[in-house]
Amino acid sequence: MNSNAIFRSIPVLLLLVIFLVSASVQAKLSADIWFVKAGADGDGRSIASPTGSLIVIENISNIGDTIFVLPSDSSLDGGIALKSRQSLIGLTEAGRKPSITNSNLTRNAGCGIVLADNGSVSNLRIEETFASGIYGFNTASISIDGVDIHAANRSESFIEEKYATLPGALPHGAMVFVQSETETKISVTSSLISKAAGFGIVSVTSNSARSSIKVSNTQVEGGSKIGFFDAGISALVQGSNANVNLEVFDSQVWGRFSRSGRNIMIVASGGARAVARVEKSFSGATGQDGIVAAVMQSPSQIDLYIHDSIIEDAGQMNIEGTLVNLEPADPARPNQGKIRIEIDGSTIRNAGAIEGFEDVAANIWLGGSQFQADLMPAVGSYELKITDSRIEGAGRSGLEFGDHSLLAKGWAEKSEYNVLLRANRILNNGDAEVMIHAPMARIDARRNCWGQPEGLPKNRVVVVSEAETSKFDTTEPEPCNEH
Numbered sequence: 001m002n003s004n005a006i007f008r009s010i011p012v013l014l015l016l017v018i019f020l021v022s023a024s025v026q027a028k029l030s031a032d033i034w035f036v037k038a039g040a041d042g043d044g045r046s047i048a049s050p051t052g053s054l055i056v057i058e059n060i061s062n063i064g065d066t067i068f069v070l071p072s073d074s075s076l077d078g079g080i081a082l083k084s085r086q087s088l089i090g091l092t093e094a095g096r097k098p099s100i101t102n103s104n105l106t107r108n109a110g111c112g113i114v115l116a117d118n119g120s121v122s123n124l125r126i127e128e129t130f131a132s133g134i135y136g137f138n139t140a141s142i143s144i145d146g147v148d149i150h151a152a153n154r155s156e157s158f159i160e161e162k163y164a165t166l167p168g169a170l171p172h173g174a175m176v177f178v179q180s181e182t183e184t185k186i187s188v189t190s191s192l193i194s195k196a197a198g199f200g201i202v203s204v205t206s207n208s209a210r211s212s213i214k215v216s217n218t219q220v221e222g223g224s225k226i227g228f229f230d231a232g233i234s235a236l237v238q239g240s241n242a243n244v245n246l247e248v249f250d251s252q253v254w255g256r257f258s259r260s261g262r263n264i265m266i267v268a269s270g271g272a273r274a275v276a277r278v279e280k281s282f283s284g285a286t287g288q289d290g291i292v293a294a295v296m297q298s299p300s301q302i303d304l305y306i307h308d309s310i311i312e313d314a315g316q317m318n319i320e321g322t323l324v325n326l327e328p329a330d331p332a333r334p335n336q337g338k339i340r341i342e343i344d345g346s347t348i349r350n351a352g353a354i355e356g357f358e359d360v361a362a363n364i365w366l367g368g369s370q371f372q373a374d375l376m377p378a379v380g381s382y383e384l385k386i387t388d389s390r391i392e393g394a395g396r397s398g399l400e401f402g403d404h405s406l407l408a409k410g411w412a413e414k415s416e417y418n419v420l421l422r423a424n425r426i427l428n429n430g431d432a433e434v435m436i437h438a439p440m441a442r443i444d445a446r447r448n449c450w451g452q453p454e455g456l457p458k459n460r461v462v463v464v465s466e467a468e469t470s471k472f473d474t475t476e477p478e479p480c481n482e483h
Contacts, residue, residue: 315354
């Protein structure tokens, strides 16, 4: 094909993109533009002469360069390790994005794209990589836009970074970001992730690093379990000076169907702090939990905000907040683990929809988890505020506080539960709308709709004898206005 035919095959809009990028690059005298296309044999220096090798591009490109990937009927194999400030841009033809894969674990550790500082990746499809589709280690300011990743980590391999308080090694996934030294901001927009083994998107932050990751207009669906891990979007943070901020906006996550399947998972250890915001998003059917916030060690803290979202059809809990009974990271600061959850204008429904946990399924559950069976339950604090939301249709309970199974051992939880419920519809939940197993629960549930004009019926609330010291106020019921 001659150069005129090549130009006719690329839409005018994309040629304009190349022109604009060229103008920008020319303003930076040290930067160049490169072209690569599966099956081509050129030198990569023009759109008419693309190279057919990512290895060639990796070797000849420099810091700050722009690399265009041209559409082809086949995938570029071997993956690519980007350099600082490089941009990797796919050019779409007839709605088809160019594709990258990596079938070789010895090339870039089997990853499709290895990131570098201040880089960007856009408009590509990454498929069936041996390890992660996209992998970043201590990289600053990353932008990923319009990237589709299918069936990543088909070798079911693991990253080198460890997370000591969770069982087993951490697997690769579709997008994996590891921060142990630097501050980073990661943006993932308008992307599609499907059938990734291990993790869909995961940020692992440790030591004194600070990470901010925003996922917007993105879909994460399906995938398979590796060891303990089967999660759609995850933020794992560890270390007394480590922080992570996760934002999930206008996105959809579902389809992790193992008994460990979780759509969104936030975990904090070693005194770390995590803040997560879920807004205008959808969490659908999954094997275990829709959204889980787990503080593994005191004095770690997680703040979770959910607004204008639908969380439904989890196998066990649609929303879970848990303090785990591991030894405190700082012996001088025991019993200081904290979970704060705020939910507004959202629908939380049908926990227990996936077979396996129907008898314990709760739309919202707060309570301790026993990672070490011989130790007493963790002690800390829970805060929950829910306004203008619907909590309906769970297999067992709408809201549940405390772990009932601990009572059989004579271990009533000593954590504090401070709960405020306002202007919510809480009805049609399995055995009860509310279950209380925690002696130190303080629940202000005034001015909510319970499905009856007179308020919450006595047979729709369970307060075990060990929790009779708790406070539960359901006065001033309101009619069930549609939200």
